[in-house]
Amino acid sequence: MGVRDGWKLFMPDTTSFVDWSASKISRSSPSQLGPRLGVDASGWMFAAKYHHVQTKNPAQASLFKRLGRLFHLPILLVFVFDGPKRPVHKRKKQIRRTTDWLTADFKRLLDGFGFAYWDAPGEAEAELAMLSNLHKIDAVMSEDFDALLFGAQCVIRINNESDSQYLIDVYENDNQFPPHELVAIALLSGGDYDASDGIKGCGIRTAVEIAKTGIGKQLADALKNCTTDDFRRVTLAWRRDLCDVLEKGVDPLNSRHRSLVSHIPLDFPNATVVSQYLRPLMSQSKGGRRMPVTPLPSLPDIPKLAKLCGELFTWGDSQDIINKFGDHVFPGLAVRELLRAWYKRRGVEPHIERTFTPQAIINQACSLRSNQQRRSSSELYVSLTITPQIIHQITSSVAGSYNVVTPEPTVNQWTVRAWLPRVLTLHALPNFLDNSxxxxxxxxxxxxxxxxxxxxxxxxxxxxxxxxxxxxxxxxx
Structure with a gap:
């Protein structure tokens, strides 16, 4: 999505999500609260609808599982949804501006896990790129190349999301391709907003050569201060300059591309398409809404999440829900316990600590994972004791649900084991391994x-x- 073969322009670094977060924590300044990740929520919903499993509400079940995987990580998250003013045409299809049917349940799950979210005024990818440029997030998680095109400095894509592995591809754009060059590549070779697929005969390699001549920067500079009414005049002038470049050949073009000139439409580039690439609607745009805040640490709403799971999924009685939480929720509670200890050791602001007080559930380390072919080369296998208070929150929340048996009052506490990030554990609890x-x-x-x-x-x-x-x-x- 975005630009055909656009991802091939970059060489990603493949790593585990745990190791990526560990590297961010190790290099963080005292004022930083942890790695910050902005997620393209619309992309998640698109993928969830095609995730077929034999369960009630399979799309919601897919979202719950994926949220649980991220909940295990020491990452501050914010999910951004497409807004009401996103473009009406994309990928040669007309986009409905109505709210996606999955959005409401997705936001309820996000509330349960305690993750922040908001609706962008336009495209989620543009909003996330804005947050990246403002240094409010460290990376954008998206499968859409447009995130880089809009200016995101770091984009994460999922490489392997199996039960035993959680590998990611990290794309860093260290000014190798400035946004104006990527826009030129999209216009020349075809992108999401262009129904004509760019210039006939211009593939990604040729488009890169042409963009490196500075023709993309010329267009961006010309449109920077002009009004919408002047767009057509500016784009037509740019078309003439583009034809001159192709006919005469300039550095760093390997050769002239005279044959392409005859394939350039008279109305190229489309002024609306250029505007969507270079002036996407964002919260920072003129007339936009207030700027979103930096993601902050937060705790899940266990009663709300348990009740929602009882409503959405056929998991059985409260003990079955506790079992599921043992896989998807309880390890994340332990990570938040570690984050709180890490904040306290670094003297983080008191108001953060007061509003972020998870219960102590970590007991002792059991073993160290050292196989890189698994999730990470740096995880500790830790014993967790889930307190009676947490168990009561679950059992009391699901009591009386239409598809859940009334819980037995004999369940007082629960013991589970979980893999926790080793780097965060040792930063938060330096003496944790001393007595083991x-x-x-x-x-x-x-x-x-x-x-x-x-x-x-x-x-x-x-x-x-x-x-x-x-x-x-x-x-x-």
Whole structure:
């Protein structure tokens, strides 16, 4: 999406999401609260509708699972939705400006997880690029190349989102292609807003050569201060200059492209398309709404999320919901406990700490993940004890739901294990590993192909074997 073969212009860095966030945390200044990520919500909804699983409300189930994966990470998130004034034509289709049917449930899930969101006045990608340029976020998560075209400095795409891996491709635009060059490439080779697919015979490589002549900057500079009424006059003048460049050939063109001149339409470039690329509607635009705030840490609304899951999904009784939360929610609570400890050690503003007070649920480290083919080379396997208060919030919230059995009052607390970011853990709790046997186990693991670790969740006489490929197996002694 965006520009055909546009992603091939960049060489992404493939890494795990955990390691990306760890690198941001390690290099953060004392005033920073963690990595900040802006997410293209509309792209998520588009993908969720094509995620077919045998469950009630499969699109919502897909969104819940993906939100849970991000909730496990020490990242401050903001989701941006397309707004009511987005372009009416895109990808040769007419876009309805009505609210997507999935939007309401998606926003309810975001409220449950405690993630920030808002509606852009126009395109979400343009709004996210604006936030990137204003340094309110560190990266944009989107599958749409237009995010880079609008000026985003860093864009993240999903590489592998399986149960065992969460790999991302990180695209950094270190002025290799300024936005005005990417706009020129889109106009020449075809983009989302251009129904004619650009100039016939002009592929991505040729478009890059032409854009590097400075013709794109010339157009952007000419339109910077002109009124909308002058757009057509300016674009026609630019068309003449483009034809001169193609006929005469200028550096760094490898050769002249006279044959392309005959394929340039008389009305090229379309003034409306140029305006959509160079003057997208954003909160910062003249007449736009107030500027959005920087994403801040927040806690989930456990009762609201539990009640919503009971309504949307056929998970069974409250104990089944607790089991699901063990996979998708409770590890994120532990990450927020670590964030709070990290903020406290750095002397973060008191008002942040007062409004961000997760309950202590982290017990002890069990093992260290060191297989890069898994999610990360730097995760700790930690035991968590979910407090009676959290369990009560879940059971009381789902009691009486139409598809949930009344919960048994005997469930008081819950013990689960989760992989937590090692870098954040050691920044937040420097002495966390001092009293554990983890280091001895890891030293022993280096001398042996596997090591046997006692597990408090197993019956006496059983143990968990942590083998070299990080697969857990139960063995009997």
């Amino acid at each position: 046997q983890l280091q001895k186990k890891e030293d022993s693991k280096m001398m042996n192909s596997s090591v046997i670790i006692k597990s408090p969740r197993q019956k006496s006489g059983s143990a968990i074997e942590i083998s070299s490929d990080d697969e857990s197996k139960t063995v009997t002694s």
